[in-house]
Amino acid sequence: MTNLKGRHALVTGGGRGIGRAIASCLVKAGATVTIVGRNPRQLEQAIMQGDAHAAAVADVTDAQKVQSALQEAVSRYGPIDLMIANAGAAASAPFMKSGPEIFRQMLDVNLLGVTNVAQAVLGSMTERGFGRIIAVASTAGLKGYPYVSAYCAAKHAVVGFVRALALETSRTGITVNAVCPGFTDTDLVAESLERIMAKTNRTRDEALNELVKHNPQGRLIDPSEVAAAVLWLCSEGARSVTGQAIVVAGGEI
Incomplete structure (x- = not known):
């Protein structure tokens, strides 16, 4: 069992889906967990059900709000040891109908949502080694899918960022990695199923088969x-693992 007692973790997008599952897992491993998100009700519910210890409301695309959330978390439980940048979003449209605003939106939430929180915690981590x-x-972030070109571009950027920062921090006691899930059983995927059903008149099972075929x-x-x-x-056992993109996708990659 991994023992994270004494570690302070911050999880963005921690109010639901993958983020909440991560927060809950870290709590069970003994970490003190602060979750960050935009929906106060979801954050409070996670705390009440024991999946986190505290929460801060912030939009990860806003660097100043991220800094404020971080300061709030640090004042409560001390410096951040484990930073999990989970917040993200997906937009679906054919490329010829994907204007600059879609690409900007996808880069803002999926890439800047990672770099903003990384910059907010990196200085303290470096000082403490x-x-x-x-x-x-x-x-x-590792392959292409049709009709989500902006999302794919942003997630590829995240993987590239991880690989670069891992080299910059390789002698500091900090590791930087990405986890790359395939289609996951979350509210986000449920919303995708609804869109597929609405656009194609398929049943839910047919729409689900379209996703799980990957x-x-x-x-x-x-x-x-x-x-x-x-x-x-x-964990301590992963201290030599850095700059990696760990795929959790049933062999898809």
Whole structure:
């Protein structure tokens, strides 16, 4: 069992889906967990159900608000040891209908949402000689999918950022990695299913088959599986693992 007692973790997008599963997993491993998100109700619910210890409301695309959230978290439980940048969003449209605003939106939330929090914690981690920075990317950061060109571009950028920062921090006691899930059983995927059903008149089972066909195991990934990969990267045993994109996708990549 990984023991994270005494570690302070910050998880963005921690109010639901993969982020909440990660927060819960880290709590069970003994870490003190602060979650960050835009929906106060979801954050409070996670705390009430024991999946986090505290929360801060912030939009990760706003660097100043990220800094404020970080200061709030540090004042409560001390410096951040484990930073999991999970917040993200996906937009679907044919490329010829994807204007600059879609690409900008995808880069803002999926890339800047990672770099903003990384910059907010990196100085303190460097001073203390320890840190784990983990970005929840996607298989879309390693391959292409049709009709999500902006999302794929942003997630590829996240993986590139992780590889670069890992080299910059290689002698500091900090590791920087990405976890790349395939289609995962979350609210985000449920919303994608609804869009597929509305646009194609397919049944839910038909729409689901369209997504799981990418996974050789023929299923959606469970959020707890992504959380388990994050937990390992936070452990002492993963101290030599940095600059990696760990795929959780049933053999898709």
